[in-house]
Amino acid sequence: MTIWRPDPALIRRPAYLSLADQFARAIHDGRLENGTRLPTHRRLADELHLSVQTVSRAYEELIRRGLVAGEIGRGTFVQTRKPEPVPPYLPERLGEVIDLSILKPVCETMHHDKMKQALGWLAENLPASAALSFRPNVVFPRHRAAAVEWLGHCGLETSQLNVSVTNGATAGMTVALMAAAPPGSTVAAEAIGHHTLVPLATYLGFNLEGLPIDEDGLIPDALDELCRHTDIRAVFVQPSVINPTATLMSKARRAAIVEVARRHDITIIENDVLGPLIEDRPLPLAALAPERALYVTSFTKITVPGLRIGYLAAPDRFVAAVANRHLVSNWMATPVVAEIATKWVQDGTAMQLVEWQRAAIRKRHSIAAEVLADARFHSHAESLHIWLPLPPGRSEESFVSQARLQNVAIAPGLSFRTSEAPWAPAVRISLGSTDEAELRTGLGVVAKLLLADPEHLLLAI
Known part of the structure; x- marks a missing residue:
């Protein structure tokens, strides 16, 4: 019996993530069954002409997604039992990734300064009870x-x-x-x-x-x-x-x-x-x-x-x-x-920050409306995010993965699903988690993906 292997011709940068996505698709499609032992890190690296470190990072990503399990002394095995839920956001920002996955308010140097001033005040005024x-x-x-x-x-x-x-x-x-x-x-x-x-x-x-x-x-x-x-x-x-x-x-x-x-x-x-x-x-x-x-x-x-x-x-x-x-x-x-x-x-600082945030996030919505002018998305003038339904025939996994391969992180809609009812694929995009220039660039990547041929995207993953 021939065991499925990744196709080196389909690997894109970052290579570890592209490799992990190939394995994930094979597992979801049943080409890699539960319990299948994956090749050793070195063997797969030699087969694909990749570094051992790249293969190791790909396996770590699969473990994080709950798709495989590593057993000391035995190897790495496909694990299709229900995994722990994966947060919809990146646990940490890596390299040059534009992170539009985590829901944050708009923050500038002023916010850091406010906290430092508050901590300085606290050093002088901390009650003994606290x-x-x-x-x-x-x-x-x-x-x-x-x-x-x-x-x-x-x-x-x-x-x-x-x-x-x-x-x-x-x-x-x-x-x-x-x-x-x-x-x-x-x-x-x-x-x-x-x-x-x-x-x-x-x-x-x-x-x-x-x-x-x-x-x-x-x-x-x-x-x-x-x-x-x-x-x-x-x-x-x-x-x-x-x-x-x-x-x-x-x-x-x-x-x-x-x-x-x-x-x-x-x-x-x-x-x-x-x-x-x-x-x-x-x-x-x-x-x-x-x-x-x-x-x-x-x-x-x-x-x-x-x-x-x-x-x-x-x-x-x-x-x-x-x-x-x-x-x-x-x-x-x-x-x-x-x-x-x-x-x-x-002293009114909290409400001042709220009013500042309201103005800042409204400006971010103007950017989203401009860059995503041809897209239909759900939003509110003061929401920290937008909800973007995907066009017919587009899968969340493919869309999110393709954005990630272009160094943009967005949150898959399935992470917010509480019902088993029929599902309309969508993604959540944070508007406050990065600066305006990166937001414009990240939204530009999303806009281009919306216009791309889904079959072409599938071949690129």
């Missing part, structure tokens, strides 16, 4: 007061007693899900949602049901139908532009989802990490249904990425559960970072 106390109730009352002020900017009125300070939105989401959805329960979400939801469902032991969406977000009738036939405990929503499709849910749609949640007595978990960045937006669902909504927001996407502090506002009946689950999963947010957030909320 450095010496283990007790959240000793450290955080003052920070909860600032949180209430900031949540007011988000459109939500609440009490200090209902707020937990968290290490960003991911911690807040996790605690909210732990509080609302015990193991074995069911949580509904948008069919195209947060990329951590699927692994979180596995780790926390709840069932995730992705529901249909339209141009206004989650469809209330679909949620109602699920509630009628399933013992659902919560619905997770991202109504304000942070969702992958950059949708801003209307006031009417928010009210309809609240009505379904009340009728079936389910909890709403609202992820609103952009908060006041979205200038003209309806009130949060948590403001419409304060008795049943857990609300998550943070500063990392709208001020400075290093300000990893967020707020989780909970109804009275969830306060104890949230506090307990926060203790066991995080103990408490990092006090010294909370000091900076509180200072910036109270």
